[in-house]
Amino acid sequence: MALDEVMEMAARRGFFWQGFRDVYSDAPAGLWVYGPLGVKMKNKVIELWREKIVRREEGVELDSTCISPGSVFEASGHTKHFNDKxxxxxxxxxxxRADMLxxxxxxxxxxxGLSExxxxxxxxxxxxxxxxxxxxxxxxxxxxNLMFEMRIGATGKDIAYLRPETTQSSVVEIRRLQQIARNKLPLVICQVGKAFRNEISPRHGLIRTREFNMAEVQIFFDPEYPDYDNKFESVRKYRLRFLPAYAREAGEVVEMTCEEALEEGYTINKLVTYWLALYQKLMTEDYGFPLEKVRYYELNEHERAHYARAHWDLQIYSEDLGWVEVVNNAYRTDHDVIGHSRLSGRELKLYSEKRKQSIVPHMYEPSIGIDRLILHLLLLNYRREGERVVEKLPRRLAPIDVAVFPLVNKPELIKAASEIYGTLLEDFEAFYDESGSIGRRYRRMDEIGTPVCVTVDYQTLEDKTVTLRDRDTMAQVRVHVDELKTAIKRFIAGEPLEKLGTPMG
Incomplete structure (x- = not known):
């Protein structure tokens, strides 16, 4: 199975591995450590989300605590409903877990949806x-109940929980955040951070863990005036891929344009429809998953979370794991806002310019499981081509942007290569290696997905040109060192290698 090979490679090369097991063999499952390459890749995955979602949608980013008072999850319904069987x-x-067995x-x-x-x-x-x-x-x-309970303070009287989602801190801070955002509505709140769930049966690597990373967006809006007309126009003819609850038995994806989905009442309003399109585009056009391996799986009324009126899991398909949820998309209405207002006795209303009054907002939330996303990026881009193993990751998501090698272990080539490496560190995640044959060094970089390698050879000493090697095609071109940074930036941005220099061979 490719999954087994990816998991082995990830641990050996420093993407991720099970925490504590090297020393404590009885350490519990579901606790994973990101190594040097995994940290770099995770940061790039998150930064792409910030670029395409947070900044473009004018979101306000919040960094809240992982520990929340017990009353927070009493108000949200998690203490009562956040259960597995x-x-x-x-x-x-x-x-x-009974359903997993x-x-x-x-x-x-x-x-x-089945009872006990x-x-x-x-x-x-x-x-x-x-x-x-x-x-x-x-x-x-x-x-x-899947929440981790804890006690705050020396007396141990105050119950708290490690958060199972970032959502509730966004809800309780909406009034302050709207004020900071100068009464903007819809109000788009974005959070990246850890969440915790005491999973009964952690499994499949990063798919089901007890501590995990999330990138969540909470969009608070006036349900009578969602105010997304202009944004909706940009996706009106875009085709969404759904597996509706009614078509589940046949298992056939139903494609419909955003306009059709809205006219049928399937996607509720223009705001929800726009965000469904936005995240399908993010997964296919930015993270690079093939469109046919992405779908929105509709949860029926028995399967939906306790807070959701409508709920779609954006799933990604692999041969090893089948269809797996990577983005949870929930229309939570005013459930959370009302819950906190009722328990705290304080109104959580936002000002609506359209109505010239404060209103109880509704909330729509797309939530990415970052760890699941990373595992699927590695799994679906993993290739075995003869004796060569290569991770054909999207170039900008590879943990290492560029590797620099002297052709052979000679002082004059090492000196020139070291100088070039030093200049590239200013702009790129760069890696230097002079150990072993050039072929072995290329293979090591192919395995971790490094998109381009720079080789310093004897011609470099004569005319200050180096070779650039494409990970996917193994083709090479020569580029002058003065143009090297620009060439690498263009390549990572998607330009073909042959446009960047003089072809070799």
Whole structure:
């Protein structure tokens, strides 16, 4: 499986690996560490989101705490509703998500809306076995709250939680943020940060973890005047890919333009429709996933989160994992705002210029799972071409922009290559290597996705030209060192290598 190879490569080369396991073999699952390459790639993934979403949509960015008072999640409904359904093996006492056991052993899907009694009946009927000890004797299914509870202060009386989402801090800060944004409405609040969920059965690498990274946007708007006419016009004819709840059994994607989706009442209003288009474009045009591997999966009324009136998972397909949610898209209406107002006794209203009064806003939220996105970028761009392994990542998302090599380990070439490397560090994530054959050095860079390599050879000493090598085609051109930075920038931006210098060979 490509997934196994990607996971091995990621740990060996320094993208990510399971935390603490090198020293403590009994460390719990679901805790992952990003290494040097993973940190660089994660930063680039987030910066692209900031460029395409935060800045273009005039968002205000917030950095809130990971710890929240218990009252926050009482108001939002998480203490009551943020549950998974758990079953315990009566022999080895391992605990599992009931729906995951049925999905993996019986091939059943779409189980989120079933009751505890219905899930237990299926476990018995399908003769599900514990994956650890093989027993088929299980407890009855029960609910398990996924939040990490903690106590604040020396007395231990004040209950708090590690946040399972960034959303609630955006909600409670909306009045201050609208004031800072000079009464702008819709108000677009953006957050990047950690979230925590006490997953019953962490699995599939970065897909289901207990601590993870999110890039979330909360759009607060006047439900009577969403005010997205101009933005909607820019995507009116853009085609969205849906798997509606009614078409799920057939499994066929339904394509419709934004205009058609809105006219049918499927996407609620122009604002929601625009953001659905924006995130499909982000995943396909910016992060580079093939359009046919992206779809919006509609959740039905039994599957939707407790806060959502409408809910679509933007899913990405791979042969190893199937369709996996990468972006959660929820129309949360005024659920969160009303909940906090009711519990706190304080009104959370925003000023509407159209109505000349303060109103209770509605909220739409697209939320990216950054770790899932990174894993899918590595998985879907992984190639084995003969003896060569190459990560054909989008150029601007590769952790290393450019590598610099002397052709052979000679003092004069090392000196020239080191000087060039030093100048490139000012503008790029650059890497220098003089160890081993030039072919092996190229292969090491191919494996981690470095889009271009600079080689200093004896001709460099004569005319100050170097070779540029394209990761994907392995073609090379010669470029003068004075034009090197410009050539690399153009290449990372998407220009073909042959336009940047004199072809070789």
């Amino acid at each position: 758990l079953v315990e093996c009566l022999k080895c006492h391992r605990r599992h 049925l999905e993996e052993q019986a091939g059943l899907t779409g189980l989120e 009694e219905e899930l237990y009946k299926l476990i018995v009927e399908k003769m599900v076995k514990c994956p650890y000890c093989g027993s088929s004797e299980f407890s009855e299914v029960r609910r398990f």
